[in-house]
Amino acid sequence: MSTETVDPQATDVAADPSKASRFGLRSRVLRDYGIVLILIVLFVVLAVANDAFLTTTNLLNILDQWAPLGIIAMGMTFVLISGGFDLSAGAIYALAGVIAAKSANELGVVPGILLGCLVGVAAGGLNGLLITAAKINAFVATLATSIIVGGITLAITNGNIVFVHARGFPTLARGELIGIRYPVLMLAAAIVLAALVLHKTAFGRYVYAAGGNPEAARLSGIRVGWVQTATYMAVGFGAGLAGTIIAARLSTATPDAGGYPLLFDVFSAVIIGGTSIAGGYGAIWRTVLGVLLLALIGNGFNLMNVDTVYQRIIFGAIILFAVWVDQMARRRSTR
Amino acid sequence: MSAAVAPHIELAGIGKRYGGIQALGGIDLAIAPGTVHALVGENGAGKSTLGKIVGGVIRPDDGEMRVLGEPVRHHAPRDALRHGITVIAQEIALVPDRSIIENVFLGLEPRRAGFVSSRALRRRFAELAERASFELPPDAVVGTLPLAEQQRVEILRGLARDAKLIVFDEPTAALSPPEARALFASIGRLREAGTTIVYVSHFLEEVLALADAVTILKDGRLVRTADAAAETVETLITSMLGRALKTTFPAKVRSAPDAPVVLEIEGLGRGTVVQDASLHVRAGEIVALAGLVGAGRSELARLIFGADRADRGVVRIDGDAFRARRPGDALRRGIAMLPESRKEQALVMDRSVLENVTLAHLGGMCVAGGFVASSREWSRGTAMLERVGVRPQLPKAPVSALSGGNQQKVALGKWLIETPRLLIVDEPTRGVDVGAKRAIYDLIVALAQQGMAVLLISSEVEEALGLAHRVLVMRGGRIVAELDGETTPEAVMSHAFGAVGTEPHTTTTLRMTTGEQPSHAAEETT
Numbered sequence: 001m002s003t004e005t006v007d008p009q010a011t012d013v014a015a016d017p018s019k020a021s022r023f024g025l026r027s028r029v030l031r032d033y034g035i036v037l038i039l040i041v042l043f044v045v046l047a048v049a050n051d052a053f054l055t056t057t058n059l060l061n062i063l064d065q066w067a068p069l070g071i072i073a074m075g076m077t078f079v080l081i082s083g084g085f086d087l088s089a090g091a092i093y094a095l096a097g098v099i100a101a102k103s104a105n106e107l108g109v110v111p112g113i114l115l116g117c118l119v120g121v122a123a124g125g126l127n128g129l130l131i132t133a134a135k136i137n138a139f140v141a142t143l144a145t146s147i148i149v150g151g152i153t154l155a156i157t158n159g160n161i162v163f164v165h166a167r168g169f170p171t172l173a174r175g176e177l178i179g180i181r182y183p184v185l186m187l188a189a190a191i192v193l194a195a196l197v198l199h200k201t202a203f204g205r206y207v208y209a210a211g212g213n214p215e216a217a218r219l220s221g222i223r224v225g226w227v228q229t230a231t232y233m234a235v236g237f238g239a240g241l242a243g244t245i246i247a248a249r250l251s252t253a254t255p256d257a258g259g260y261p262l263l264f265d266v267f268s269a270v271i272i273g274g275t276s277i278a279g280g281y282g283a284i285w286r287t288v289l290g291v292l293l294l295a296l297i298g299n300g301f302n303l304m305n306v307d308t309v310y311q312r313i314i315f316g317a318i319i320l321f322a323v324w325v326d327q328m329a330r331r332r333s334t335r
Numbered sequence: 336m337s338a339a340v341a342p343h344i345e346l347a348g349i350g351k352r353y354g355g356i357q358a359l360g361g362i363d364l365a366i367a368p369g370t371v372h373a374l375v376g377e378n379g380a381g382k383s384t385l386g387k388i389v390g391g392v393i394r395p396d397d398g399e400m401r402v403l404g405e406p407v408r409h410h411a412p413r414d415a416l417r418h419g420i421t422v423i424a425q426e427i428a429l430v431p432d433r434s435i436i437e438n439v440f441l442g443l444e445p446r447r448a449g450f451v452s453s454r455a456l457r458r459r460f461a462e463l464a465e466r467a468s469f470e471l472p473p474d475a476v477v478g479t480l481p482l483a484e485q486q487r488v489e490i491l492r493g494l495a496r497d498a499k500l501i502v503f504d505e506p507t508a509a510l511s512p513p514e515a516r517a518l519f520a521s522i523g524r525l526r527e528a529g530t531t532i533v534y535v536s537h538f539l540e541e542v543l544a545l546a547d548a549v550t551i552l553k554d555g556r557l558v559r560t561a562d563a564a565a566e567t568v569e570t571l572i573t574s575m576l577g578r579a580l581k582t583t584f585p586a587k588v589r590s591a592p593d594a595p596v597v598l599e600i601e602g603l604g605r606g607t608v609v610q611d612a613s614l615h616v617r618a619g620e621i622v623a624l625a626g627l628v629g630a631g632r633s634e635l636a637r638l639i640f641g642a643d644r645a646d647r648g649v650v651r652i653d654g655d656a657f658r659a660r661r662p663g664d665a666l667r668r669g670i671a672m673l674p675e676s677r678k679e680q681a682l683v684m685d686r687s688v689l690e691n692v693t694l695a696h697l698g699g700m701c702v703a704g705g706f707v708a709s710s711r712e713w714s715r716g717t718a719m720l721e722r723v724g725v726r727p728q729l730p731k732a733p734v735s736a737l738s739g740g741n742q743q744k745v746a747l748g749k750w751l752i753e754t755p756r757l758l759i760v761d762e763p764t765r766g767v768d769v770g771a772k773r774a775i776y777d778l779i780v781a782l783a784q785q786g787m788a789v790l791l792i793s794s795e796v797e798e799a800l801g802l803a804h805r806v807l808v809m810r811g812g813r814i815v816a817e818l819d820g821e822t823t824p825e826a827v828m829s830h831a832f833g834a835v836g837t838e839p840h841t842t843t844t845l846r847m848t849t850g851e852q853p854s855h856a857a858e859e860t861t
Contacts, residue, residue, distance in 0.1 A: 219674055
């Protein structure tokens with residue numbers, strides 16, 4: 001973002017050197033663009049190492065496969081920047097899939113899709129109110145709602161898989177426009193929408209202010225509670241849509257889909273991108289790169305027939321590495 | 336100071352750069368053992384950086400340091416501590432949920448077979464408290480103590496680690512005058528016991544009263560080191576600024592006595608924090624709320640602004656009853672408030688200067704759909720930065736990169752994008768250098784002249800008297816006196832401390848001279 005640039009020559013002598021030097025040139029480049037570098041290197045390596053990688057079909061398949069996670073990650077970026085935290089997105093995803101499948105069967109395709117998304121928004125709104133109005137710690141509140149939502153999902157399905165027999169419902173995931181599947185287009189739309197809202201609107205500014213300094217935001221007349229609630233609704237919507245897409249793709253909804261493994265992949269993408277879990281810092285392009293990085297790693301492993309068990313281990317190591325680079329960039333500048 | 340004594344700590348050619356900016360350069364300094372050595376300078380002059388280098392918090396880029404003749408290189412505060420050096424910083428670094436005694440001995444607990452021996456601990460605590468002449472309840476939880484006592488806990492913690500040199504970095508910034516005096520007394524006792532003190536402050540009277548030697552810094556360079564006895568506030572300011580200050584306050588312009596009343600409050604209160612507060616401010620008038628820290632001034636302002644809710648009383652704006660449920664309500668009604676702490680309450684430090692200055696009025700800079708009209712934001716934001724005198728302007732730089740004075744101007748400018756009817760300024764010049772102070776005073780006076788009602792909260796009596804037409808003194812949550820703006824600092828302070836006998840400890844400290852106020856507003860001599 002252009003607003004983060006600073007010309008060190010012209011900078012005023014800093015009142016608080018440790019803060020100002022966080023923007024010291026070398027560490028800033030490392031912090032801001034380290035992920036770009038890693039992504040390029042990985043892309044080139046995969047392209048050289050495997051002929052199957054650099055084909056339109058493969059690249060579009062990767063995007064299609066990762067689109068649901070990417071859509072949730074957009075919402076999660078808002079939550080983290082505004083200073084929040086959401087453990088329930090994986091559970092909402094499963095419930096939304098089940099609701100969407102059942103209502104598609106009983107009410108029709110369009111109501112199915114809408115209800116799938118709506119249930120996500122409603123759960124997000126509940127999270128937001130618990131956290132901002134009832135002042136329950138975000139970690140605890142969303143842990144509890146994730147358990148409740150998971151329980152509701154089991155109650156609705158009796159633990160059974162829901163088969164979709166509504167004709168046309170799978171089109172949501174399998175349909176194509178100009179050779180690109182709908183989920184990829186929806187991901188693209190989500191990215192554009194998220195970037196516009198976060199970086200170009202007043203609401204986006206309030207999200208940064210709410211996470212960066214909630215008291216200053218409040219004293220500036222910003223309804224911090226509403227801003228944060230809206231971010232939970234955004235991630236809820238993302239999880240609802242993603243769950244609906246998956247139900248459409250598989251023509252079935254499983255009550256134990258998603259859950260914490262999906263949630264942790266979402267967090268991984270956002271954090272690897274460099275958005276701070278402490279709030280106030282991050283960007284949409286960062287999360288886009290984080291999702292792409294996870295997607296490339298997964299695809300690369302598949303192409304090279306690496307066991308999924310080892311994939312998880314390396315996933316974890318990469319997250320640690322990314323966060324370590326971020327920490328080093330900060331620490332180096334405080335000396 | 337005798338030159339024959341070997342210095343406790345000696346710096347040669349010390350320099351520090353931050354991202355291309357030379358924060359400090361070529362500092363040569365020798366600090367004699369058992370003395371109080373003050374570091375003074377404007378904000379951004381490097382005094383705090385130098386203090387932190389001595390304390391091992393910051394590692395210098397150039398030069399060398401010797402402690403008792405031995406070259407040292409501190410990588411972390413822990414290394415400095417090994418050489419008997421500790422830092423008492425502005426921000427207290429204690430474990431708030433644990434007791435005083437646990438904090439003091441954290442990491443040093445005398446152990447018996449792995450168990451902490453509490454009897455030995457208590458004996459050592461008593462010894463330390465005796466040495467520093469503090470009376471602190473060892474089992475009190477640190478987080479519940481007032482700041483001044485937390486500072487004492489930090490001092491004890493330093494002593495527990497055998498600190499022979501203690502760096503105090505702006506220790507009185509958040510203390511009330513009696514608390515500050517108590518701190519000075521303990522610094523005096525530490526010195527008598529042979530401890531060397533490095534004292535970083537911008538309160539010059541305080542420095543002159545305490546220090547044996549003073550080092551003046553300007554723009555990261557050492558101007559001179561001198562005997563404190565040979566300096567006066569004026570000589571210090573002249574050297575800090577490189578020029579003499581002619582006047583500290585702009586000339587007062589009488590406000591019209593029949594100007595319309597903008598703000599009127601009646602019987603406003605919240606719990607015991609603010610009780611039965613009534614006042615009015617007319618258009619063009621500057622009314623100051625004076626009083627000690629904790630007297631309820633900021634709390635009263637927050638009730639008017641809707642930052643906290645009043646549980647009784649009435650607020651009227653332009654004659655109409657008005658109740659702010661939240662700050663946004665007050666903003667829309669033309670009330671603006673510069674809060675007390677710019678870092679904690681006013682600015683989003685990681686975001687840009689421009690975003691900060693426009694944050695409270697973004698709604699008026701949006702086009703359809705809530706999109707920020709960037710050209711409108713840019714023109715209005717930069718015009719405001721120009722008007723409040725932020726230099727260099729750097730609208731795209733993070734606000735954290737600015738000096739304290741410039742940050743405060745940004746925080747103030749933020750409220751002027753839409754001209755308010757009533758401007759509340761809470762400690763508008765706290766932590767701000769002398770030059771920026773005057774610029775802020777000029778701005779406040781000019782705003783009042785344009786017809787704004789101004790409610791000023793200041794802990795510097797000179798500031799309140801220098802700007803205000805009327806001064807209301809608060810004590811214990813109540814407004815206890817209304818004085819004319821031409822009154823004396825002594826009159827204000829005697830009301831602030833309360834009548835003789837009501838609060839026993841204040842009667843003994845009523846030696847009111849302006850010099851005793853931790854204030855660096857220059858007294859005029861030209």
